[in-house]
Amino acid sequence: MADNPNPDMDFAEVEAPAAKPKRKGVKRRIFLVGSALLVGGGVFGVWWTDSAAKAKAKALTVGEGEHGFLTWMKIAEDDTVTVFSPHIDFGQGSHTALGQMLADELDAAWDKVKIEQAPADLAFANVSLVKGFLPEMAGATIAGLLPDAVVGMISRSMPVQITGGSSAIRFTGEVGMRKTGAAVRAALIAEAADRLGVPASELTTADSVVTHAKSGKSLRYGELAAGAAERSLSSDPVLKTRDQWKLIGKPITRRDIPAKVDGSAVYGIDFTLPDMRVATIAAAPVRGGKLEAVDEAPALAIKGVEKVVKLDDAVIVVAKGYWPATKGLAALAPKFTDGGNGAMSTPAIYAAQDKLRKAGGEPDNQGGEGDVEAAFGAAGAKVVEAEYRVPFLHHAMMEPFALTGHYKDGTLTIWGGLQDPLSTRVRAAKAAGLDVDQVVFNPMIMGGGFGRRFPDVTEVIDQIALLAKQVPYPVKLVWSREEEVRHGTYRPQSSAGLKASLGADGKITGFRMDYAQSGNAEGEVPFIYAIPATSRRHFAYQSNQIDGPWRSVNATQIGFYTESFMDELAAAAGEDPYQFRRKHLPAGSRHLAALDMVAKRSDWGTPLPEGTGRGIAIVESFGTIVAEVVEASVKEDGSPKVLKAWAVVDCGTTVNPLNAEAQIMGGLIMGLSSAIGEQVTLDKGAVVQSNFGDYPILKLADAPPAMDVHFIESGAKTGGIGEPGLPPASPALANALSAATGKRIRNLPLLTQAKA
Amino acid sequence: MAISFTVNGKQVSVEAEDDTPLLWALRDDLGMTGTKFGCGIAACGACSVHVDGAITRSCSVPLSEVAGKSVTTIEGIKGADGTFHRVQQAWIDAQVPQCGYCQSGQIMAAVALIDQVGSPSDAQIDEAMTNICRCGTYPRIRKAILAATGQAASNLQGAA
Numbered sequence: 001m002a003d004n005p006n007p008d009m010d011f012a013e014v015e016a017p018a019a020k021p022k023r024k025g026v027k028r029r030i031f032l033v034g035s036a037l038l039v040g041g042g043v044f045g046v047w048w049t050d051s052a053a054k055a056k057a058k059a060l061t062v063g064e065g066e067h068g069f070l071t072w073m074k075i076a077e078d079d080t081v082t083v084f085s086p087h088i089d090f091g092q093g094s095h096t097a098l099g100q101m102l103a104d105e106l107d108a109a110w111d112k113v114k115i116e117q118a119p120a121d122l123a124f125a126n127v128s129l130v131k132g133f134l135p136e137m138a139g140a141t142i143a144g145l146l147p148d149a150v151v152g153m154i155s156r157s158m159p160v161q162i163t164g165g166s167s168a169i170r171f172t173g174e175v176g177m178r179k180t181g182a183a184v185r186a187a188l189i190a191e192a193a194d195r196l197g198v199p200a201s202e203l204t205t206a207d208s209v210v211t212h213a214k215s216g217k218s219l220r221y222g223e224l225a226a227g228a229a230e231r232s233l234s235s236d237p238v239l240k241t242r243d244q245w246k247l248i249g250k251p252i253t254r255r256d257i258p259a260k261v262d263g264s265a266v267y268g269i270d271f272t273l274p275d276m277r278v279a280t281i282a283a284a285p286v287r288g289g290k291l292e293a294v295d296e297a298p299a300l301a302i303k304g305v306e307k308v309v310k311l312d313d314a315v316i317v318v319a320k321g322y323w324p325a326t327k328g329l330a331a332l333a334p335k336f337t338d339g340g341n342g343a344m345s346t347p348a349i350y351a352a353q354d355k356l357r358k359a360g361g362e363p364d365n366q367g368g369e370g371d372v373e374a375a376f377g378a379a380g381a382k383v384v385e386a387e388y389r390v391p392f393l394h395h396a397m398m399e400p401f402a403l404t405g406h407y408k409d410g411t412l413t414i415w416g417g418l419q420d421p422l423s424t425r426v427r428a429a430k431a432a433g434l435d436v437d438q439v440v441f442n443p444m445i446m447g448g449g450f451g452r453r454f455p456d457v458t459e460v461i462d463q464i465a466l467l468a469k470q471v472p473y474p475v476k477l478v479w480s481r482e483e484e485v486r487h488g489t490y491r492p493q494s495s496a497g498l499k500a501s502l503g504a505d506g507k508i509t510g511f512r513m514d515y516a517q518s519g520n521a522e523g524e525v526p527f528i529y530a531i532p533a534t535s536r537r538h539f540a541y542q543s544n545q546i547d548g549p550w551r552s553v554n555a556t557q558i559g560f561y562t563e564s565f566m567d568e569l570a571a572a573a574g575e576d577p578y579q580f581r582r583k584h585l586p587a588g589s590r591h592l593a594a595l596d597m598v599a600k601r602s603d604w605g606t607p608l609p610e611g612t613g614r615g616i617a618i619v620e621s622f623g624t625i626v627a628e629v630v631e632a633s634v635k636e637d638g639s640p641k642v643l644k645a646w647a648v649v650d651c652g653t654t655v656n657p658l659n660a661e662a663q664i665m666g667g668l669i670m671g672l673s674s675a676i677g678e679q680v681t682l683d684k685g686a687v688v689q690s691n692f693g694d695y696p697i698l699k700l701a702d703a704p705p706a707m708d709v710h711f712i713e714s715g716a717k718t719g720g721i722g723e724p725g726l727p728p729a730s731p732a733l734a735n736a737l738s739a740a741t742g743k744r745i746r747n748l749p750l751l752t753q754a755k756a
Numbered sequence: 757m758a759i760s761f762t763v764n765g766k767q768v769s770v771e772a773e774d775d776t777p778l779l780w781a782l783r784d785d786l787g788m789t790g791t792k793f794g795c796g797i798a799a800c801g802a803c804s805v806h807v808d809g810a811i812t813r814s815c816s817v818p819l820s821e822v823a824g825k826s827v828t829t830i831e832g833i834k835g836a837d838g839t840f841h842r843v844q845q846a847w848i849d850a851q852v853p854q855c856g857y858c859q860s861g862q863i864m865a866a867v868a869l870i871d872q873v874g875s876p877s878d879a880q881i882d883e884a885m886t887n888i889c890r891c892g893t894y895p896r897i898r899k900a901i902l903a904a905t906g907q908a909a910s911n912l913q914g915a916a
Contacts, residue, residue, distance in 0.1 A: 040868045059909070072758065091853070091854030091891050092854065093853030093854070115843070116851060185839050186814060198830075218849070253810065253848075254851060256853075256856070257847075257851060257852075257853050257856070258840075258848060259845040259850055259856075260829070260853040260856030260859055261840065261848055261853065261856075261859060261863060262830060262834060263788075263789070263790015263791070263829065263830035263831045264790065264831075264839070264842060265856055266789065267789075267792075267857060267870070268788035269789075269792070269793065270783075272787065272789075278784065295783025296890050303773060304773070320784075321772075321784035321785070322780050322783070322784055323772075323773075323776045323777060323778075323780040323784070324773075326796075337776040396890050397855075397857075397890060398792070398794050398800070398802060398855065398857040398858045398889070398891075399792070399794075399857045399889050400793070400856070445856075446855060447792070447855050447856070447858075448855040448856075448857060448890050448891060450890070478793075480796060481794065481796055482795070525791075540806060583804055658851055659851075662851065662854060662893070662896065663854075663897055665892055665893075665896075666891045666892035666893065668892070669892030669894060670890070670891075670892050673892075691795055691796075691797055691799060692794075692795050692797070692799035692800050693797065693799055697800075697888045697890060698892075699883065699885075699886055699887075700881070700885045700886070700887075700889075700894040700895075700897060701882035701883070701885070701886070703877065703894040703895070704895075705895075705898065707895050728778060735880055
């Protein structure tokens, strides 16, 4: 099994700003970090030392009667512990889980712990994220050789406050939060030992109090904080063992939920300032096109409209509110060019991809082992081939983009929800022609994201920066749903040819996947089966669309291809799909344990009513293994009906089971939704779909009424939880429907097949 | 022109064009941002409110149709003493929201359903709860509606 090798990006590339990676086609999140390393160095003009970062962090966040520790937390004299999260929480619940991890190691009383968003300042750049991603970018060996101080300096030389890659718990939590909690606890004990004149070994901690049992004396954390904050912290503190955890692994409820049931939570779209205007935008329908001409008069004739702003590739209407802005925009008839992309269409993209794969295109990336051609040609080999296709997918975050900007006295201030506050400042500064120091960004709660809110692929930052510079008042730019659907940064449209050979014993002897899409997935989605000869070749094809990271990124399509084809191979071998997978997973592996558990919980193999089928799939992504079973039938109109779903998850350690369950259920449902009805298609270079009417999201009645999510606490290296629930869902559903109908599904979405 | 109606029991008068959707009068004119904008075509339900007690997608109702009527929003369903409505409490107990953006509309739809039928069946929940949630909180929405009406979690297996 591959350990996430990433042969096309070594550390030398990371260090050398000249060697910018292939800009278009490569969109994986580790590359987002990688390119941040490349372009970010020097952007802020400083290479901070740890002590300088700490000083800046304290200046920004630590007030009277409070004492800061590193850039991660502070303790107030009333015992309140405030944890600073460098990650945005857009519903994945990571703020609560990160707080749990720090507070557990600290032995803090949970009701006195607050979790706050770290400011969008370089002092709060996420060192642990870089540490976590470096092995994925540079290989574990090189990353392991780098001293912590160097990693810290790299992090603070670049704008890393990314939320993505299912990274909060496995990197920030494991590296930043737990170590900080443990180190501060040790400092509090040392301070108490001096104050009480007793050996540190006689002291215990619980509920934010240090106690000396022999004398019955105790000191509160708030009393010790001032002295402890002056002590040097251990860089390698002793962490608790699993049996000592009091908060990690507990189903603690989320702090942000009450404000999300009474309408009081303020999202980016809700933000308002005195004298603020509201604007909305229409960009060139064909991506790559430019604004040629627009007659502003019809918009200005609408009551409430104040101004029409022309950008290079878009027109914006500024008004007293969103409604007049919308009416004003609808009144315009802007002329856009198509940027030479007028011939781009969904069938044309598939045709170009097929040509690349089949007619001698050069793969730009490949992985695997052994000689697949020899396996295919071996005497007695049974060869199976199939072609698969999946469409562009839209993120459909429920809150459309809404950023407020105000340019005043040389400073551009922006409010809104984006996945990386520091990179947002960099992008806005570049667009507005300002220094980064002239841009302030205030991160706000986000109504979903799923990968759409990465500054790297978020042109709305440029739009608000350019707009704010042209008006004297604060302005909130709100995208319509139509703008969201038509100007997404989609999960790539992708196609694949799969070929495999079976030996006389019914086992796979060779397995090849040739896939064409924008970004390659090698190293990102581990191939989990033990097969003598494997090959995975990526053929780069870039359309006029911007392909972005979409929840679980390449694991969606790679998971669909691999796990659908495994069922085809099982059928060719005349075997049950579960038993067939078992034969190709190593004995004693975590993968096999997860597969066996999901089969057991779903009563795999027991009889089902006529017309109902079960499908199984297993995908590893972001360090977490997820096996799923879906039970489904076909409705009278030919559309699929999901009856039940099971998920078995091995993410090593489940920090907050209540929240982890929600993430897996949500990922599974999003996977089903995409498989059943979602697709973005192109005609004459422009997106055909426009809103939820023609881009259908799964609703409650079509989601599985019964879901069973089970976690295996393997104790293995902690994996991510926000994304890995999604990839097995679409192949499990397709496999279930094939089992029910006998008809193999190779193209998504299913609804187009049903109608065909 | 000024259009008058009541919001959460209070008389209001909004100076706006009469084709202005109720949603934007609430958000931009009255500063009540708990009701959300999701699609603008009554497809997603994020903007759901009650108009004279009936569940209504406020993005597609012009103010002219609301004149003289009684509107209830997410900000108006708590008890007079500030305690959560039993549906809101069930939402907290079941830890329903993820990003939370659609939940104002989901809760208003659930309150309307329960006001109408008392203890809804699974089939009634399927039929009435047509709001979109991209985070996929549907299993917990169903669980919370059943819990709010004192019903066991029907055919749910597992912890969902």
